[in-house]
Amino acid sequence: MKDYAYFPGCSLEKTALSYHQSSLETARKLGIELKELEDWNCCGATTYFHVDELLAYTLSARNIAMAEKENLDLVAPCSACYKNSYFTNKHLKEDPDLADHINVALKEDNLHFSGNIEVQHMIEVFVKDVGPEEIKNNVTQPLEGLQVAPYYGCQILRPKKDNEDVEQPEFFEELLSAIGAVPVPYPLKLHCCGGSLIISSRLASLSMVRNLLQNAEDSGAEIIATACPLCQINLECYQQQVNQEFGTKFSTPVVYFTQLLGLALGIPAKRIGIGTEIVAATPLAPFAK
């Protein structure tokens, strides 16, 4: 199996530590080594682009150049880190003038962008490189009967890259089926959680989170699976604020897809950060070791 240069991103250092742990453990179980970039920097989320476009590309280029040094493709578990790294890589590959300009800056850190690696999201590693069939073969503890809402969010799929289906993707569902869980039809699976609006325009974001939680409940989901730390924090940690704001009574756990994979592959719950939820993941109890 292939190894990757791993860019965890700022959230995974603490608030989304369970995503970090479960990504490493689950990948390792399937024979993939995620080698953390030795001195990665923040991708800037959405905000560098609010201030300066070139600066934004330079900061992501630094991470890519470090992965190039290792001769490994870059993988990011956070959707914002992924989107920024992916499009920086694409634009710099397509525009030698832009790459030249940024390379002048990268030289200050003895780095150089050459454009010889690819950038992937963590979920793509499991969906494309490993594949549902291979995952299924490795399942020792199927999550039988567990009703899961597959929440894609935004920046895994958008903006569009090639000819992939950005309106009705099914790869998250296929992954959940492979581990024995039941992916419920979740009509709002591609809708936005508000991202950083939770800080800058709180009410707008809380109402987006409310819609997502309501839709998951209406779909019969016991639990929501995400592939992005910001989605996870907005949906889980702000659930109580949604309840206070709108008089709702949501109590839906929100976990990372890697935690579900980890459980199904027989990894002890503690090692993949299960138990650090604000909304307890009780539906996982029958499967946890």
Place this chain on the structure above:
Amino acid sequence: MTKPSFSQEVDNLLYAAHGNPLRTCIQCGTCSGTCPVVDYMDHTPRRIIGMIQADMKDEVLASNTFWFCASCYHCTVRCPTNIDIAGTMYALKRYSIWKHIELEGILGPTFSKTFVKTILRSGRSFEPLLATSYLFSAGVKEWIQEAYMATGLMLKGRLPVLPPRIKRLDNFKRMIGKIIPLERLS
């Protein structure tokens, strides 16, 4: 030589994408119908694009529309004429930050500047510092709610205590200095 119009200026604000074809907009409204935050905007995305084409610069820059954009790119992937609408919203955010335009009740510019400054200082983001950029203008209720949530996260070991920093910070700062003058943000 005539000065570029506002619509040409905005078209050209996307450097890496080599411009954005705003003039191809057919005013179909798919963007507005798709946008999850449209109810909070004073002008819908469709309308903002129309206003840009009509060179209504002052009105566009006085609008809150782009600060409500969550960068979900739903409009962008659905635009029948391939306009990167979310990219346009970014461009307008940048333009209004350069021009030091502050809108009453809009926290976006402060939040963005705080975030960027944090990263330029340490190379990594630090959530507790970001929260303060918003809390200074929040009410008592929000303070209590945030403190309550922070306590919950802390009890689960999910709250950072010390700000992280990268190892080669000096190199990193010199690298940034090649792109933008650091003084402008410090």
